Amino acid sequence: MKTRVVRGGARGWVAAVALGVVAASLASPRAGVGSAADEDAELLKEAQGLFKPIAAAKPDASGGLVELGRKLFFDPRISADGTVSCSRCHLATLYSTDGLAKSRGANNKPLARNAPTLFNTADQFAQHWDGVFDSVEAQAKKALTGAGFGNPSFDAAMTKLKGIAGYPPLFARTFPGEADPVTPDNWAKAIGAFERTLVTPSRFDEYLGGKADALSADERKGLRTFIDTGCAECHEGAGLGGTGYRKFGVSSDYWLQTHSQEVDKGRFNLTKNPSDMYRFKVPQLRNAAMTPPYFHDGSVAALPEAVRVMAKVQLDTELSADEAKSIATFLGSLTGEVPEHYAKAPVLPPGSFDPGPAPK
Ligand code: HEC
Ligand code: HEC
Known part of the structure; x- marks a missing residue:
């Protein structure tokens, strides 16, 4: 790993320790031979300046709104061919992803990108890899007529919903008047x-809360490498992401490292603005250890390799295999628990669905 000047107020010192270049800067607070306890305290303080803890979702005080949404999320009968629910591609058993490089929608139609986890997604500043939606609600509405569900129109989708006798009374109760x-x-x-409500706090949140030993020594080492390499920029x-757009491939073309079959231009596809070429939302990293494959096209299967690619194309840094593994070990501390009301599928109002003749 090469020495980096980490930008930003409190972090404006040279991260020389990783190279053992202790004498590089006498002004550096970490240049001296600090005790392990001092280094741990310093790391915690830095982490608290860069990251924010999340807290478990409150119990449902929504008057049935969450419970109705939970039912709709799991219901395949609102899609064009009667087989696609949100949970088809955001499976609780796979940490709200589908394990595919690119998802398949109604009638097995391939989608353009990889399905991200929905855990903690509402916290991100925008939704989808290119940020086309500004909220989870805007996303959910458009999903009705997107390639996943494959409905020709909102009307067609609402006709399906109204055709299931249990739903209209449930909607009426939830949206009175x-x-x-x-x-x-x-x-x-x-x-x-x-x-x-799909919020998944982890040991990392206990750590940020001040409990330094909530992370193992190996995880803390990985966190130090994550910060010193510049990932937290x-x-x-x-x-740990979900706050802005950045180019994928700052220092070199991403596809040379990911071996992507197709080159996706990211936000440029939306805005046609040349400065948006290859720009994507910086994805959150919570639960990343549980959600392979990686990147917008699922082109990389293993987390240490995704970490190596990131260092190479975003930061022009060659990580050793140990450094990449160490960062991946730290990222494992971001794995929370699958929320119970998601892991357990709800019972849906009964009703059959006629998808018409099977596609050839
Ligand atoms: C056929 C598979 C499929 C289905 C069905 C599906 N999704 Fe997704 N979902 C995806 C893919 C693929 C993406 C990434 C799309 C992109 O960025 O271009 C995604 C992205 C999202 C995101 C943005 C997450 C982020 O980190 O930006 C949200 C939120 C989401 N889906 C919610 C839903 C909801 C709610 C439903 C049901 C109404 C649903 N999805 C149905 C595959 C699917
Ligand atoms: C200059 C901004 C920037 C820096 C620095 C950066 N990343 Fe990223 N990261 C991104 C963007 C943008 C993406 C989305 C790439 C894509 O389109 O798939 C991403 C994607 C990822 C992913 C894939 C997540 C997923 O769900 O598929 C991982 C893992 C990751 N970064 C880890 C790291 C690590 C570790 C470092 C430090 C070595 C790092 N990143 C440095 C911007 C950055």
Whole structure:
């Protein structure tokens, strides 16, 4: 790893220790031979300046909104072919992903990108790899007619929803006083409310709360390498990401390292602005150890390799295999528990679905 000047107020010292270049800067607070306890205290303080803890979601005080959203999330009958629910690609058993490089939607149609986890997603400043949606609600509404569900129109989707006798009364109870409560907006409000409860605090949050030994010595070492390499310049805040857009491939083309089959131009596809070429949302890293494959196209299967690629293309840094593994070990401390009300699928209102003739 090469020595980096870490930008930003309290972090404006030279991270020379990783190279053993102790004499590089006498002004550096870590240049002297500090005790292990001093170094741990310093690391905790730095981490508290860069990242924010998250807390478990409160019990449902929404008057049934979360529970309705939970049902809708698991219901395949609202899709074009009756087989696609949100949970098809955001499976609780795979930490809210599907394990595929790129997801498959209704009638097995391939989608353009990899499915990110929905845990803690509502916290991110924008949704989807290119940030096309500004909230989980906006995303959930548009999903009705997207390639995943494959419905030709909102009306077609609402007709399916109303065709299941149990839903209209549930919507009426959840949205009292509305003449026709079965709407795409209410679908989105309910599913969004459910998603907002999918919060997964981990040992890292105890650590940020001041309990230095909530992370093992190896995890703390990985955290030190994560910070000194410069990862936190982009992966910061409560999600260790999810706070801004950055180019994928700052110092060299990403596809040379990921061996991506297709080159995705990211936000440029949306804005046609040349400065958005290859720009993507910096994804959150919570639960990353549980959500391979990595990157917008699922082009990298293993976390240490994803870490190596990041250092190479974002920071022009060659990590040793040990350093990449050490950072991956730290990222493992961001794994929380799958929320119970997600792990356990709900019972849905009964009703059959006729998808028409099977596609050839
Ligand atoms: C066919 C697979 C599939 C289905 C079904 C599906 N998703 Fe996704 N989801 C994806 C993929 C792929 C992405 C990434 C899309 C992109 O960025 O271009 C994604 C992204 C998201 C995101 C953004 C996460 C982030 O980190 O930016 C949210 C939120 C989300 N989905 C919620 C839902 C909800 C709610 C439903 C049901 C209404 C749903 N998804 C149904 C595959 C699916
Ligand atoms: C200049 C900003 C920047 C820096 C620095 C950076 N990243 Fe990233 N990171 C990104 C962006 C943007 C993506 C999304 C890439 C894509 O389109 O797939 C990403 C993606 C990732 C992913 C894949 C997440 C997933 O769910 O697929 C991991 C893991 C990751 N980064 C870890 C790191 C590590 C570890 C470092 C330090 C070695 C680092 N990043 C440095 C911006 C950055």
